[in-house]
Amino acid sequence: MSTENKVLVDASEYILTITFNRPDKLNALDPESFHLLAQALYRLQHDSELRVGVIQAKGKHFTSGLELDQWAPIFAKGQAPEIGPDEIDPYGIAGTILTKPLIIAVQGLCFTSGLELLLNTEIRLATAETRFAQLEVQRGIYPCGGGTVRLPEEIGWARAQRYLLTGDEFSGQQAYDWGMITELCEPETLQQRARELALKVAAAAPLGVQAALKSSKIGRLHGDSAALAEVFDDLAKVMTSEDAAEGVRSFMERRAAVFKGAKALILFTAMLCSIRYSCVKTLQVHPCRLHTAIHGGAGFTSLYLTLPVKFRVC
Structure with missing residues (x-):
């Protein structure tokens, strides 16, 4: 199998789908597959037409883990695999941190590097029978892809140590019950x-x-105070985007929003003042806050928007 075919990458409908394609090898992760995955994540990060990534695998198993004979010379040097300028570390340890969300779908075996990869994603799907394990201590090494830190965060210190220190397996059902898995699927x-x-x-x-994910990641890496300190600065940036205007527009027009991810500044004044709807009962302007009360049949629905602009209604 050629190097390129070990990991399949497809982009459509704003989604980058990354598929491990070594079912005959139980989708074991060799260095070439690692770098192909890292390159795909770089593409996800930098392509404005991509908004979310999905990681999955062909065959009965997600991955049996690292192909150790291929990785031994790298680990023997006491260093992590080198991350190239067109790559993002799939394990979130070195270099640039991915700011777009990842969804992962795992079945069958999800061992060692597969489990650590899952722990660096946001939305996680598995089957009840998926088999998880950090087997490294049974192979004379120990987890080096973030598992020693993230597994205790996810399932608790005592429970995590029971599996990190023995290499024993746990099931998808157990992982779901502990809160490590988002949903169980057939x-x-x-x-x-x-x-x-x-x-x-x-x-x-x-x-x-992306702002919500950034805040969550800062909180996880640097603590709640660090994340909360940036909330309103980041909110101000989002509020001046075309998407924020579309959110208001679609709410007032009672339709689904169509977002473009545009960062260009727009004039809320002209946009809001040009809309005339019988459903708008009051429009009150405060120095930093717009309050629009919209009649919704059974009562009033309030929409609060913090705006860095001033305007008056004509």
Whole structure:
């Protein structure tokens, strides 16, 4: 099999789908596959037409883990694999941190590097029978892809150590019960469900999604205070986007929003003042806040928007 075919990459409907394609090798991760995955994530990060990534695998198993004979010379040097200028570390340890969300769908075996990859994603799907394990201590090494830090965060210190220090397996059902897995799916619907969720993420406002993910990641890496300190600065940037205007417009027009991820500044004044609807009962302007009360049949629905602009209604 050629190097390029070890990892398949497809882009459509704002989604980048990354598929491990070594089913005859239980989708074991060799260095070439690692770099192909890293290059795909770089593409996801830098292509403005892509909003979310999906990682999945062909065959009965997601991955049996690292192909150790291929990785031994690299690890023997006491260093992580080198991340190239056109790559993003799939494990989120070195270099640039991915700011677009990842959905992962795992079945069968999800061992060692596969489990650590899952722990660096946002939305995680599995089957009840998926088999998870950090087997490294049974092979004379230990997890080096973030598992020693992230697994205790996800399932608790004592429970994580029970599996990190023994290499024992746990099931998809257990992982779901512990909160490590988002949803359990039947094997035949697993990848379809991943696509459905990716479409929902892709339909949301890209700048809002990325800002929410950024805040969550800062909180995870640097603590709640660091994340909260940046919330309103980032919110101000999002509020001046075309997507924020589209959010208001679609709400007032009672339709689904169509977001473009545009960062260009727009004039909220002209946009809002040009809309005339019988459903708008009051429009009150405050120095930093717009309050629009819209009659919704049974009562009033309030929409609050923090705006860095001033205007008056004609």
